[in-house]
Amino acid sequence: MNAFATDIRALITQRLAHASAADMLALASAICANEDRITRPSTVVRPRFTKIDLHGQYVADSVTDWVAVYDSAHDLTWTRKVLDCGAVPWADAMKAAGNMRLFGKSDWRAPTIREQLSIVDYERYEPALDTAYFDGDHGWSWTSTLAKSPSVFAWVVYLGDGYSLRAPQSNHAFVRAVRAGQPLALGL
Numbered sequence: 001m002n003a004f005a006t007d008i009r010a011l012i013t014q015r016l017a018h019a020s021a022a023d024m025l026a027l028a029s030a031i032c033a034n035e036d037r038i039t040r041p042s043t044v045v046r047p048r049f050t051k052i053d054l055h056g057q058y059v060a061d062s063v064t065d066w067v068a069v070y071d072s073a074h075d076l077t078w079t080r081k082v083l084d085c086g087a088v089p090w091a092d093a094m095k096a097a098g099n100m101r102l103f104g105k106s107d108w109r110a111p112t113i114r115e116q117l118s119i120v121d122y123e124r125y126e127p128a129l130d131t132a133y134f135d136g137d138h139g140w141s142w143t144s145t146l147a148k149s150p151s152v153f154a155w156v157v158y159l160g161d162g163y164s165l166r167a168p169q170s171n172h173a174f175v176r177a178v179r180a181g182q183p184l185a186l187g188l
Contacts, residue, residue, distance in 0.1 A: 051080075052077065056104070076180060079102070079176050080134060082141060082175060083174070087174055088172055089172060090169035093110060100177040110175050111143055113164060115143070120157065126161065141176055143156065154167065
């Protein structure tokens, strides 16, 4: 089998592992070439979050060792935990997020306030995150969004309950790294 066929087989296997019932129905319809007999659903429902292993591969929800999470609702990839730098001032958090290297990608950064709030689950408390995907410290977490006033403040989010506020950049908080788009060139 040549490399192209191997890549296609791996992609198909990966997609099937995460395929919804609607995706499977569409696949069966295409294989049978009787699309007039099988009604294709108008929308395909994908899971919101998908775990990613150290090699940048999507893995099943049952896997207990993963390093990142793909958010299909916002096309963002997040680190599973806050970064190892600990609670640091804003400038150090921005540098730590910018220095993140994972899956051979160097475009990691700190999230904006809107991005950080997008993973908050207000039906949860301590933490206000889906703990099936995100873990680690759930205290205050820096965002890259600077406050308009005063100029030495930036936005932070308390991941225990989803509360956000402006704080002096000299305060100490954690940071979780994010990057836009899927972690792999082939993706889901």
